[in-house]
Amino acid sequence: MHAYANPARFLSIARPLTPWLFGLGILLIAAGSVYGLVLAPADRLMGDSVRILYIHVPASWLAMGGWTGIAIASIMQIVWQHPLAAVAARAIALPGAMFAAMSLMTGSIWARPTWGTWWVWDGRVTSVLVLFFLYLAYIALANASSGKGGVSRVTAIFGIVGAINIPIINRSVVWWNTLHQKASITVGGSSIDSAFLWPLLVNVIGFSLLFGAIVLMRMRAVLAETKVEARLKRMAAE
């Protein structure tokens, strides 16, 4: 793992990888969205509002996946003191927060015609709102940390503690009576018809690649910033 700890080596991989992830991600999102929004059929009960699925599901998945990434990076920072782990965690926070907000907004738009309300305080919806607030708190803590592009120990510990919300979001629809439906795609199979499933899968992969590209770009920006800071300091000392 420490083989990639050297920022120069990391950059030599990240730099050529970014445009590929970005390009492929955009391509898949475009294909999945045209398929999902135009070609896929309307739902038996929901009609055309089922199409929000193609944005809502990838956004929710990345909001949860993002925090899982922050937690893993935080453990790596604390236990192995991997120098890039903190940079990665910091880079994930903003797109993660953005996708959590997107998940809440698309869910709300879908809920109005389907459930008959914009918002309910059920287990699933509330726990995702908490995830969004955790992201905001993480970003504030990370920005308050000083030091070489990374985040403070306290921020890393917060990243690990906040991860407890992830299994709660996942299990909320099982543990409690919620207005939100249970998981459609499980290990045992899918209760989403294949006509809806394919564009959904394409979009989930597309958004994930885009997420990866954004994280790499932000990591490079953080590393460049620390380089600038170090150079300025050297110049001031001379």
Place this chain on the structure above:
Amino acid sequence: MKAKHQRLTLALLALVALIGAGLLAAFALRDQASYFYTPSDIVAKKPEAGQAIRLGGMVEVGSIKRDADGVTVNFIVQDGDARQAVSYTGITPDLFVEGSGVVADGSLTADGQFVAETLLAKHDENYVPRELEGIDMTGTPQATGTLIE
């Protein structure tokens, strides 16, 4: 013990403690954090008449009856074990069909009728295109798909 291993042990212990605390909290919240009560819950612990509660369950097939005024609807909510008669006055959501899930805010009257003030529809985890309407591929009971006009 190397410092690295010490940190790893500490991190793992902290994780176990955290997950344990989270599970305990979730377990304690089991009843309180539920968004609604089912008809069985109402049978088990009957709330007083007029007390605000939220009822959730499936609309019994064949139970929806519209009053002559066009906006009052009477139906039965069931959860497989118990049944509860509900009446609601207002515009129902698109997904309010027989056999599908509903959540209603309201209270019980003295004669055991549930009067709903708001009515929300619950979507289940099944997504089926219009063309395949009525074909049951999953083997699970699903809505009949006849929208109440």
